[in-house]
Amino acid sequence: MISSYRGDKWIGELLDGHPTRFHNMFRMSQAIFLNLLKELECVHGLHGSSRTTSREVLAMTLYILLHNESIRFTCERFQHSTETVSRYFSIGLEALVKLSCSVIKPIDPKFCDIPKNILYDNRYMPDDCIGAIDGTHVDARVLNSEKAAYIERCGFTTQNVIVAL
Structure with a gap:
């Protein structure tokens, strides 16, 4: 199915649509996406703007990372300029890195012992x-x-x- 929607409306269509479509696009269920979004917003500073929602920022970031997609093709999918997509990709990636630092922790934080x-x-x-x-x-x-x-x-x-x- 080809969607005529762009950006946040397209994400809304995916969230309300068949779970397989959403999973094919973002490699996770709608519920996990929404939980990840809430965690990134509340704890790790993910934000959008008056024209770009944080949901769209996360979706653009995941779209680029999961599909190894270029900024230019992401611009076409989400109907934003290259500057906007690039800026929000950086914001989304920074929030994901902050999440990874809080979730992934070494057993020995000083790395004193060699296994x-x-x-x-x-x-x-x-x-x-x-x-x-x-x-x-x-x-x-x-x-x-x-x-x-x-x-x-x-x-x-x-x-x-x-x-x-």
């Missing part, structure tokens, strides 16, 4: 290496009280890692 299955497995050790050294910045999760020491020049929390073999 035994990695420590004693030769597959994780370099083979026939005569020597190399390299450095890079990797994303880091640190305690809020220590965060200032790990902010790099672009404002991201990273750890400078140097590896010598």
Whole structure:
């Protein structure tokens, strides 16, 4: 079925329509979508504007992520400019990242222990290496009280890692 609706009206049609259509588009049921929307709005700061609802912001973000869709095709589906879709995709993605930080937590937040299955497995050790050294910045999760020491020049929390073999 092809919908003549765009944007929030299209999302409303999907929410009120057959569950399979909604699941095919967003990979979740209507109830889960609405619960996710409520959580992102109330706890993680997802918001829209007077012309773009937070429901539409979440739908655009999921549409791009789940279908690996471009901003330009998303503009066509939701009938917004590239600037609007890009801005709200960033807002939606930021809210999802905040949600992930509250849901996904390491067992050992300081990463002090190396799991035994990695420590004693030769597959994780370099083979026939005569020597190399390299450095890079990797994303880091640190305690809020220590965060200032790990902010790099672009404002991201990273750890400078140097590896010598």
